[in-house]
Amino acid sequence: MRVCTSTMQATLLTQAMRVQGEYSAALIQQGSGTKSPSLAGLDGQAGLAVSLEADMAASERLVSQAETAASMVETGYGALADILDIVEAAKVDIASSINGTVTDTTTLRESAVDWRESVATLLNTTFGGLAVFGGNGATAAPVDLSDPAYTPIVGVADTDYYQGNGADWTLMVDGASGVTYGVRADTSGAEKTLRALSLLAGMTTSPPDTALMRDAAVLLDEAVAELAAAQDTLSGQADTLSAVIDSQTEFQLYAESALESVAKVDVAAATATVSQHETVLRASFSALSSLTSLSLVDYVR
């Protein structure tokens, strides 16, 4: 075959430049750890890479919100336990007063004022600025016993002390509606507790109002059952939230490895490719050098 001198040189040079280009691309892969800086270089999986990025971000958001929610549920559970302790203590003292073992009910009335305040404070518990018992999105204290509309009487539920929101805390997981969590301060157990303690705090002590004390004891009995049920609900929610966190964390691990296989290169493989291209490039340059150094003129003199 006949060859043209300049074409031969140009072809060899072009080939060398192509190898140099591949060498440089391999170096960039080695340096950056990604298959290609352009989405077109991901073997047709650009869409998957974009989806996975979005899924990862959404999952991270969900885990972070679910962790906050789980902490709020835990805080709520603890606060309810404290309220139950107060209620149990109150029941013991009321029983003593009704049985006549304690004749001075002034102490009970004073205790009731303190208990009422303690329960209200516990229901106003916040977590990171969020009112745990205040309903969805609440940041302000949900219980205000000094609300003028709040006038508790025996036999009538009264939640006028409640300043929080009417909807439960909601977390968007997937599907049509969110997962609700938390217990609100206007729940029946809390209302009965506050009503019973308010009645005791306002009772006449001389003569002791035994009927009222009995009513309060009944209310507190009901409240104990209801608050315990609320605790069960919270405990169920904690399980759900922790399942969400677990499954999402697991998903993130999967998504991360999937994303890695779509967009990243194996560094060891990239290093091997670099040295392979380096060898070829050396050979290319050497071929170019032997072509240019070989001339008929050198042999005919």
Add this chain to the structure above:
Amino acid sequence: MAITSISSIVHTARSGLMATQTAMSVTSANITNANTVGYTAKTADTAATVVGGRVAGVSVVGIGNAVNTALMKEVMGATSESAYDATLASYLNTLLNALGTTDGGAPLETVMTDLMTTLSEAVNAGGSAQSTSDVTDALAAWAATLQDASQSVQATRTTADAAIGETVEEINALLGQLDDLNDQIARATATGDPTADLLDSQRVLLEDLSGFTDIRYFNTGTGELHVYSGGGTPLLTSSARTLDYTPFGTLTADATYDPASGGVIPGITINGGDVTSSLGGGELGALITARDTTLPAIQEELDALATGVMDALNAAANRATPAPAPPSLTGTTAVAGADPFSGTGILSVLAVDANGEVVSATDIDLSTITTYADLVTALDGAAGVSAILDANGNVVLTADTAGTGVALTGETTVTADGRGLSHHLGFNNVLSGTGAADLAVADTLGAHGFPTALPASTTVGDTALVSGDTAGLQALWTALDDPIAFDAAGTMAAADRSAVGQIAAVIDDVADTTNAAADTATLSAQTLATLSDAFDNAHGVNVDEETAKLLALEQSYQAVSQVMSTAQDMFDSLVAMMN
């Protein structure tokens, strides 16, 4: 036997010296031009001079080369194809980089994920003023990012359009040069001068021209080159035709080249006649394809994404209502009172007080309404609410009593577009626009408030808008998470995908198109390299070959000189003999 003389020997030898000198000058030119682009190795063709039936010397009858014209045509075709593919790939690559990169991710995906995060945070924050303001900002960011993407497409189209202008100028310059060469070749042919070098120049120009556009060419009987466009429009005949094109300037999605339906982009003309459709292939063909087909297809895909997401969000938003209910609701869809109206379902029009309690409620059966004027009358008849059709043709609902607001609920369907009535009239739209280029947060959103809640009751005295209720926001989040029916657009078929899924699909489509274009470009560049190497190897200069020729010529020159010297000796001997 004829008698030869010493002088005839000298004469013959002299012709040999002259022919060798000419051959050496050809070889010298070959070696000198070994690296000149398009130069082909020439040879001095010699023939024996025959006088009276006898060889009386040698003469150079021509300097030339026989070029493989079939191969040359293939090289031209490959040049055009390679330029087309490379140009298209480069434009797509520019656009793809604007839509996203491997490291930086895709801005469209990032803002959509942000929007969903912000919505879920607003759900978690009970739809507080701050959280819904964040959602509004995220919606604005989504709209702005789609506008940016759309602008990138249009900026790339504008660049292509400007490049068409430059390419047309290049083509005109080349045609002018080819026209001049035609004249020079004609003159050389007439005077019997060699034309091989002029033909080399002609071939280089033709190859350049092929890079710009597809061409057909042939030589007339008189040796004149005629060039036609790929579509058969004469570009160079007895004189060069001038292509005319003025770039349009900054292109928008609406600006199209569509002579049949009155597109605003002008065509490329020759003497006023539009020849755009006959100028395919090459860089120019690729620029026209990019401007009129490839890039508009991507714009359509972005538009379908924009409207699909907008409709899904607006549909969800119109089922909800802002809390507290706004004192007045203004529609964003212009209607005419006399226009016919057809719909089904029961619409509940509520007047709601500051606590979210229903003050008055009226049910309207849409199947009984036949015109928009009737609809406005029916709405106006609702207790606690007045309705008018304003000067812009938008329906405006206003609560009659200060401190109360308007809320709409109920499952309704307007026949014309299958939307709920509130969505149809655009009362609680969150986004407005007709495509990616003009997507924006709805003007009325600020005045109405963000639709966060779903009315819980339509009974007077009941609480319709529960504090902390975020069912509306949840519906917006779900609208983005659930599959949306996206229309077929560009090269993408209609499909049900989530918002992020569709974004990923659009980017995947552009990336695949870019990748395919790059692969095609690599392949056609290789084809071109193979063909043009084959041509150059067949016809280019081999320096060693020329060196060998030079040696042979040198030896030949020495031998002929020896003949001269011998003849001189013979003559000297003859003269000595005579003396």
